[in-house]
Amino acid sequence: MEGISKYFPENRVQANRNVNLVVKKNEIHAIVGENGAGKSTLMKILYGLERPDKGRIVLNGKQVSIHSPMDANRLGIGMVHQHFRLIREFTVAENVVLGIEPKKNGLFFNRDKSVRDVRSVIEKYGFNINSESRVADLTVGQMQQVEIVKMLYRKADLLILDEPTSVLTEQEINRLFDNIRELKNQGKTFIIITHKLDEVKEISDRVTVMRRGEVVAVKETENVDQKELAKLMVGKSVLFKLKKDPVSPGAVVLELKNVSLKLKRQERPLLDRIDLKVRAGEIVGVAGVGGNGLGELEDVVTGLFKVSEGEIFYKGENITGLPASKFREKELGYVPADRLNRGSCLDSTVRENMIITRHHDFLKAGVFNQKKISVFVNNLFKSYSITGDTSVPIGTLSGGNIQKVILARELATNAELIIFSEPTWGLDVASGEFVYENILKLRKNGIAVLLISSNLDEIMNLADRIVVMYRGRITGRFTNDKSISKALIGEYMMGVRNDFN
Amino acid sequence: MKLIVKRKKNPENIFVNIFSLSVTMGIAFLIVIVLILFLSKDPAKTIRYFFIGPFLNRYYFGNMLNSAIPLIFTGLGIAIAFKASTFNLGGEGQVYSGALAATAVCLALPEANGFIGGSLAILAAIGVGAVLAGLSGLFKMKWGTDELISSFLISGAVVLIVNYFITGPMDDPANNLLTTREIAKQYRFMQIFPPSKLDISIFFAVLTAFLVFFFMFYTHWGYEMRMCGLNREFSRYGGIKVKFYLVLPMILSGSFQGLAGAVSVMGTYHMSVKGFSFGMGWNGIAVALIARNNPLAVIPAAIFFAYIEAGASAAMIHSDVTFEIAAIVESIIYFLITAQALKDFIRYRKRRTE
Amino acid sequence: MNESGYYFPVIHNAVGIMTPFLLAAIGGLFTELTGMLNIALEGLMLIGAFFSVIFAASTGSLFLGVLFGIVITMFIALIFGLISLYLKADIFISGLATNLLASGLTVVLAFKIFGNKGVILFKNLPELPSLNIPFLQKIPMFGDIFIGHNIFVYLSWLIVIIAAVVIYKTPFGMRLRGTGYNPRAITALGLKPRNYQLAAILISGFTCGIAGAVLTLNLGAFVPNITSGRGWIALVAIYLGNKNPFGIVIASFVFGFSESFSNYAQGATKIPADFILAFPYIITVVAMIGYSVWKYYKENRKVF
Incomplete structure (x- = not known):
């Protein structure tokens, strides 16, 4: 792939900027990078799901144009999506052959032949699934095998695996890697997207590192160690000049005791026995790479998701299992990661968005006091220097202004605990700094802050204590002082080190 | 059960709305003119009656406004449900049973004071509608039963049961028609525009539309309901009890359907006639759709609907086409109004020309 | 035994009455499987009913009548x-809108052509051929169910x-079902869900055209809104039949039977x-x- 560029006007993101990617025949090529580095977009372009703005794709020396997955399949390119594209109600064989079904008498679906053919593919490459079982009855790991078999059945020689290990257990990962090695022996080529460096080291031949839509390095896996990769991935430390007063934590505000979250049919828990305390006047940073339980932690501490095990306390009171509305009544502020869907209602006005958390305060006998709302909204606009009309749908504002609205709203509660999740993701530098200043102001005012973020710079700059999560578990706990380095935390985030296993 | 009814968010730009609505109406009327040219032996006359018939005399004009009354109520009922992204497809049964309930109360209290008895009759109609629709909301809340189909099915059964009461136990033995007895004089709404049937409840309907508007945009429940309708995730995040807003809008929606039945009985028919309210529930959906679920816009939308039907019936009486031509116009409006692509196109064109 | 010659005339009639339900529901099954709630069955059926009887009367051929009826319904x-x-x-x-347009x-x-919007009788309509084997129809149950129906009944079974x-x-059927279960899976394979949905709608037009023809050709007349909710009931039959063709046969029979029974019960019982x-x-x-x-x-x- 040469000089690929892609810009998404909807969310104003330059996903790929002049990217060159060279994959050699019969190698396992890893692409690593943080969330939003542009790995997935690049692969979608290769698989015909997105069209690039610029650049060309050369396959076996010939320039090709790929307009749809069908084109990609014809050229021998197959992709396994992070979120499987399977029909749960169908059998393995039916899923595999769908779209290029073998026929009987030129008209009917040849079930026997498809079962036979699929079974022979499964056996040839040593997978452990039954071609006649229903996909809904399979484990997540087996579903992934179905996806791979689907591509092999289509005679794919180049297989793209997007975050293949993110939902798998250790055993399933080992199994997957065995399959990949076996396939490589039989002449297949792989591109594996991941951000788990131990896996890169274990499975790949070469590795391309991406950051912010660009390729920053291409290395032979043998010649590079995980520490170096981690450094390349996260980039140089960007330290803002933030004035931090010495910490003087007060009483425990939020406490999680042994909290776990499991989903049905998924063997690996999304959260695994989490213990966590947040005190008044301190910022606790939870670091980790996406898919390791940060989002789930966010859902659980805000009451939007019920825990499977364990207990949550707010100022000593057990609030486990209470509905989200009760969490809100406890005066909890929450700036969510998903600010466009959860944090705001894009089709509703800025004004209506601003009052959602405390709209009860403006009621008199069930009717809103419009004047009071105007005063409230205008004050927040002024103090957070938000520009724009309060009566337009919030969806018409820029990302930075939307985040300011959310921030203003959540900080205006009299909360003693505020939870931030990815508070600066996708924001420009100025908006980001604005967010940081406000977080530090909260700390100064004795508010407990839980900062969940995959942006390590952010955590290092703000947090007093740092907790690192990897695969749903807390793998490291640190006090944020001179003794720790970004590289060290990075190693915990990537699963290179683990204090609790 | 899988449904792909899109729970759509409305673009709130009023100019785009009015512009696209005018285009829609224009196309619909154009098609109707072509249709009349094809169907009628004297097209000029038919077209004239179709378009200005409803304004020819007091009788036609008054009756047109009168038939808009129940449509305002049913339109409001549907708009409330849609605004909360819940679906009430049981309008037909709720209107019909509301009418029967009002009739039954009036007949049971032949001697009571008009105001007290009338209020009881209206309350009974509201109650029946609310319960019928509320059940669907409750099932949705409790177990996720799809309210769209359950409300339709409940309504289907209710229509038949009401038929039974009208033609069976409550049938008027004095005539051969399938009707109940007439309600007593003190329950009938005052007629305000004789010789037409237009009665005082039109003021009530307009007032109700304003009240619903106020409810939706200025009150606690209205705000929470709209937020739930637009984005349930956001509402839950904001601490709103989203489950409650699966039930409340259905209850309100059903109440208005029942109310439409009561005013039809007490204002226009003075009895329940087998099948007399058929179409009011469905037309309520069309009215809400044209009004983009805005309670105030429901008033002109309902009058517009009544206008098409009045025009068609004037054309039928004075010329040689049949009333059902109205249904064709309405269906074309339905089609055009829901074609999202068309709306996008218009919006796009408008942006380009600005 | 009674004058009709069947052991269970209620069941015999039910089998006849269920046919339009069955045909409409089978067509609706296709759209349902692609994930669409097709409430237009009612209107499509009405279109089929009207045009097939008109064309049958004007051409004097049942076959041409049904054919034209189907073509217009599919259009x-x-x-x-x-x-x-x-x-x-x-x-x-x-x-x-489709339902409203149809009615x-x-x-x-009808008004334009016949100057009448009530019941329109067609006197010289050819009679529907039916299968009559007198000695077989005397076999209890078997005869009631299988013998003596008109050709549409057997056609509907063939269609099922x-x-x-x-x-x-x-x-085709696999992709159709796949579209309903998970359209993203279909898209990921480079297929277009919309094409399968359109095909399903056309199929529903085809069966509804026949379903309508059954109503009018049986009666020899067109009555405004002759479908009277049968399309909606067919929709329900799809769910009650658990979205399975043979389940739909049973569900349609339940509806056919309840109508047949109510015809019978109106005289015989107090319900x-x-x-x-x-x-x-x-x-x-x-x-x-x-x-x-x-x-x-x-x-x-969790229901939010």
Whole structure:
């Protein structure tokens, strides 16, 4: 792939900027990078799901144009999506052959032949699934095998695996890697997207590192160690000049005791026995790479998701299992990661968005006091220097202004605990700094802050204590002082080190 | 059960709305003119009656406004449900049973004071509608039963049961028609525009539309309901009890359907006639759709609907086409109004020309 | 034994009455499987009813009548499908529009052609051929169910079998079902869900055209809104039949039987006919709620 560029006007993101990617025949090529580095977009372009703005794709020396997955399949390119594209109600064989079904008498679906053919593919490459079982009855790991078999059945020689290990257990990962090695022996080529460096080291031949839509390095896996990769991935430390007063934590505000979250049919828990305390006047940073339980932690501490095990306390009171509305009544502020869907209602006005958390305060006998709302909204606009009309749908504002609205709203509660999740993701530098200043102001005012973020710079700059999560578990706990380095935390985030296993 | 009814968010730009609505109406009327040219032996006359018939005399004009009354109520009922992204497809049964309930109360209290008895009759109609629709909301809340189909099915059964009461136990033995007895004089709404049937409840309907508007945009429940309708995730995040807003809008929606039945009985028919309210529930959906679920816009939308039907019936009486031509116009409006692509196109064109 | 010559005339009649339900429901099954709620069945059926009887009367041929009826119904279905799928209309609203269009168009045209919008009788309509084997019809149950019906009844059974084969035994059917289960999976393979949805709508137009023809050709007349809710009941039959062709046969029989029984019961029992007619709706609501309760506790899913 040469000089690929892609810009998404909807969310104003330059996903790929002049990217060159060279994959050699019969190698396992890893692409690593943080969330939003542009790995997935690049692969979608290769698989015909997105069209690039610029650049060309050369396959076996010939320039090709790929307009749809069908084109990609014809050229021998197959992709396994992070979120499987399977029909749960169908059998393995039916899923595999769908779209290029073998026929009987030129008209009917040849079930026997498809079962036979699929079974022979499964056996040839040593997978452990039954071609006649229903996909809904399979484990997540087996579903992934179905996806791979689907591509092999289509005679794919180049297989793209997007975050293949993110939902798998250790055993399933080992199994997957065995399959990949076996396939490589039989002449297949792989591109594996991941951000788990131990896996890169274990499975790949070469590795391309991406950051912010660009390729920053291409290395032979043998010649590079995980520490170096981690450094390349996260980039140089960007330290803002933030004035931090010495910490003087007060009483425990939020406490999680042994909290776990499991989903049905998924063997690996999304959260695994989490213990966590947040005190008044301190910022606790939870670091980790996406898919390791940060989002789930966010859902659980805000009451939007019920825990499977364990207990949550707010100022000593057990609030486990209470509905989200009760969490809100406890005066909890929450700036969510998903600010466009959860944090705001894009089709509703800025004004209506601003009052959602405390709209009860403006009621008199069930009717809103419009004047009071105007005063409230205008004050927040002024103090957070938000520009724009309060009566337009919030969806018409820029990302930075939307985040300011959310921030203003959540900080205006009299909360003693505020939870931030990815508070600066996708924001420009100025908006980001604005967010940081406000977080530090909260700390100064004795508010407990839980900062969940995959942006390590952010955590290092703000947090007093740092907790690192990897695969749903807390793998490291640190006090944020001179003794720790970004590289060290990075190693915990990537699963290179683990204090609790 | 899988449904792909899109729970759509409305673009709130009023100019785009009015512009696209005018285009829609224009196309619909154009098609109707072509249709009349094809169907009628004297097209000029038919077209004239179709378009200005409803304004020819007091009788036609008054009756047109009168038939808009129940449509305002049913339109409001549907708009409330849609605004909360819940679906009430049981309008037909709720209107019909509301009418029967009002009739039954009036007949049971032949001697009571008009105001007290009338209020009881209206309350009974509201109650029946609310319960019928509320059940669907409750099932949705409790177990996720799809309210769209359950409300339709409940309504289907209710229509038949009401038929039974009208033609069976409550049938008027004095005539051969399938009707109940007439309600007593003190329950009938005052007629305000004789010789037409237009009665005082039109003021009530307009007032109700304003009240619903106020409810939706200025009150606690209205705000929470709209937020739930637009984005349930956001509402839950904001601490709103989203489950409650699966039930409340259905209850309100059903109440208005029942109310439409009561005013039809007490204002226009003075009895329940087998099948007399058929179409009011469905037309309520069309009215809400044209009004983009805005309670105030429901008033002109309902009058517009009544206008098409009045025009068609004037054309039928004075010329040689049949009333059902109205249904064709309405269906074309339905089609055009829901074609999202068309709306996008218009919006796009408008942006380009600005 | 009675004068009709059948052991169970109620069952015999039910088999005849169920045919339009069955045909419409089988067509609706295709759209349902692609994930669309097709409420236009009612209107499509009405179009078929009107045009097939008119063409049959004017050409003097049943076959041509039904053929034209099907063609026009499929044309209306095509419009409905194009608007819903390619103009991105809400299929629910455009379905309502189709129903409204059908009821308006048929009456307007009837009035234009016959100057009458009530019952239109066609006197010189050819009679529907039916299968009569007197000695077989005397066999209890077998005779009631299988013998003495008109040709449409047997045609509908053939269509059910063909539908089952298409749905379960052909690649087309697999993709069709796949579209309903997970359109993203279909898209990921480079196929277009919309094409399968349009095909399903056309199929529903085809069967609804025949279903309508059954109503009018049997009666030898057109009555405004002759379908009187049969399309809606067919929709319910799809759910009650658990979205399976043979389940739909049973569900349609239940509806056919309740209508046949109510014809019979109006004279013979004290239960009011309306209650009997309401029974299928009530049963379906109860079944639907029961199903979701069961599913709720099985999956313990969270309803927001």
